[in-house]
Amino acid sequence: MTPDDRDDATAPEQRVTIWERLDRPGRGPRPTLTHDQIARAGVEIADEQGLDAVSMRRLAERLGVATMALYRYVSSKDDLLELMIDAVSAEIELPPDAGWRDLARSFAHQLRAVGLRHPWLTAAFARVPHALTPNLIARVEDILHSLDGLALDVDAMMAVFGTVNAFVRGATAGEVVQREAARKEGRESEEETKLAHLPYVRWLMGLDRYPTLTRYIIEGSNEDDAQWQFEFGLECVLDGIGTRLGI
Amino acid sequence: MTPDDRDDATAPEQRVTIWERLDRPGRGPRPTLTHDQIARAGVEIADEQGLDAVSMRRLAERLGVATMALYRYVSSKDDLLELMIDAVSAEIELPPDAGWRDLARSFAHQLRAVGLRHPWLTAAFARVPHALTPNLIARVEDILHSLDGLALDVDAMMAVFGTVNAFVRGATAGEVVQREAARKEGRESEEETKLAHLPYVRWLMGLDRYPTLTRYIIEGSNEDDAQWQFEFGLECVLDGIGTRLGI
DNA sequence: ACAGTCGCGTGTACGACGTACGCTGTTTTC
DNA sequence: GAAAACAGCGTACGTCGTACACGCGACTGT
Structure with a gap:
């Protein structure tokens, strides 16, 4: 009992x-x-x-x-x-009177920028229970507002924001983890980081279990990789949303 | 020597x-x-x-x-x-011989499931410098492999994985943060959580600065919200990728 | 004008944390 | 057998978040 x-x-x-x-x-x-x-x-x-x-x-x-x-x-x-x-979060400023797509894109780029400018932000988000602070709520409202009048129900509107937000946070987190690791271990340049990982990468490739990944490491143009990947992913997300909701 | x-x-x-x-x-x-x-x-x-x-x-x-x-x-x-x-991460098992889309979808759902089953995972990812552990690398290889032979360059292949991965991590993190907060404060049911947030939500709505958000709170069918939002977002992401790359 | 009370700033203290260091004893290699 | 390498352990140090009690200053109600 x-x-x-x-x-x-x-x-x-x-x-x-x-x-x-x-x-x-x-x-x-x-x-x-x-x-x-x-x-x-x-x-x-x-x-x-x-x-x-x-x-x-x-x-x-x-x-x-x-x-x-x-x-x-x-x-x-x-x-x-x-x-x-x-x-x-107050550093995010959205253009007034923009369509949902431009607004969401701007939000995404700026949230990422804030996350990179303050690399601790990702870890802070993971620690804090109630991460919906006023300045973020205001931006949510902005984006929801831009979606109003497009014949969407409120659940769909929130899903649009949620999807963009999820992608941006995940992408930024991935980028930041590497930089923070570099900072903690005292490395300064991107080159140094690549050098530090080299033995591990070599070891991985030597296992011969990851042929496609190995090809990426060899053939990939790791030039501006993160920025390009982010923009690629973001446009995919926006396209997918637009198509699926017909907006 | x-x-x-x-x-x-x-x-x-x-x-x-x-x-x-x-x-x-x-x-x-x-x-x-x-x-x-x-x-x-x-x-x-x-x-x-x-x-x-x-x-x-x-x-x-x-x-x-x-x-x-x-x-x-x-x-x-x-x-x-x-x-x-x-x-x-070893709990993730992907179907063999599936197309990239099914594989990515399976990966997404399972990574989310793992994240929800082990709510600490999100925080752990944020703390650990080198989060590319063997079991995850193996899944990356699986997905990259499924994209091989589709006339994509390796950068695009990695971008596909990166985009899906980013979305899943962001979405899961968002869900988990709330549950962890509930656990820390000793709440057990979803209902209890909603009740605990009620005063804050009411206060927010009373400010009259967030009309669209307020509409969502009132009109939204918060039934199975997270699951539905995740699947909506994931399909948007997959659609967007498929269309953009023509695969 | 005065008393009451609220709340600000502070010092001390407690229990927990990660982990550096050095010791003891066991197992393998020469 | 001697030497070297290494598992397991106990102690100790510096740091953390924060509970608690105190004294003092400023506002409120009379």
Whole structure:
């Protein structure tokens, strides 16, 4: 027998999101920091030294406050990551009055650009439970709005955004993982990275189990590979959506 | 002969991947563990209690060895994550002799299934520098092989895989983030999750800044939403690829 | 004007983490 | 048999997130 139907000690945890608490009325002393400052400082650290370097202690030191002071602004480190995600998400600016296709394309390119400019973003997305921050929600709204009036039901509209979004995140994540690995291991140039992987690649090819992959490594023009692949994939996605929905 | 005739003191750090070290010849005592056992135990812990619960101490305890004994098998925790990724990647089995489209579709569905069955996988991918483990490489080879003989150059072939892979990872990541958040906060049913988000959603809608999004929340049939969206997106991607490459 | 109370900033402390290092004992190779 | 290589282990260090209690400053209601 499991007496689980009255145990609300753990059940209805109504977590209030940080966004709802952002500008609370002032009673007591004036806060010395703003959420914006905190997010910005966190982004700076992450950009310079990677996401692992963003600790509450380091962040507090950079802001000139005690470590625990930060917890007056964020309820946990996850909250901090949400702030940081939202901060860099603000860098995305979409053209007004564009059709859904141009809008989606612009969103895709810019989300990728943000992800590459802030390589920690991918890892942050994977860690944070509630990644729908206001600045991202606003862009969702923009794209949904551009799809309105095309005789689509709302599920289809959301599916369009979801598909583009999924592709961009996956593609960017793939690119970023490699760069971050390079940074962590102290490599600086693309050339150095290729050199570091060389023994492993050689070993793989020597196994003779991956002939087609081997051909790609030998014949492939690894010139601007990632950028080209992204644009190729994106256009495929947009074409596929347009055709399937007749828009 | 000189056992060490390397001249390049400044060369990049030649990290030897764990895969190249897997079955080294035995000198000294017999190992009591295998890499397979370790990976399996790690996967068990992660499945049961989440990726954060996979610590070297806990893993060692489950395996009945001292913590530091594990470092005879993996050189770091990242290595361990690679082993775990490879272990669950083995769950993907593709049909033999299928066309590229069926093969890609099967790969997509199974990779998603693995990601949902092991919700920590997404986070692991984001943490690990070299996520191309043998079992994944083998599937890449399968798909590339199915594209051979269609008059594509190798770059295009790789782009096909890359596009499908990116979409699947992005889509799965999105689904998983929500489930993991629910698990972390102790929620069990989908209903409970919806209830927990209700105040935030209401607050968002009350801002009156996201009318189309609001319509989606109200009108959307959130029934089997994720599964449907995934299949919709996947077919768009496959269609787009097929049309663009004429295959 | 004054008391109450709310909340900001802080210091300390706890339990967990990854892992460097050195030791002991076993197995293989010369 | 001696030497070398290597498995397993215990200890220790530095770091992390954050719970908690304290003191002080600023607003609110009287």
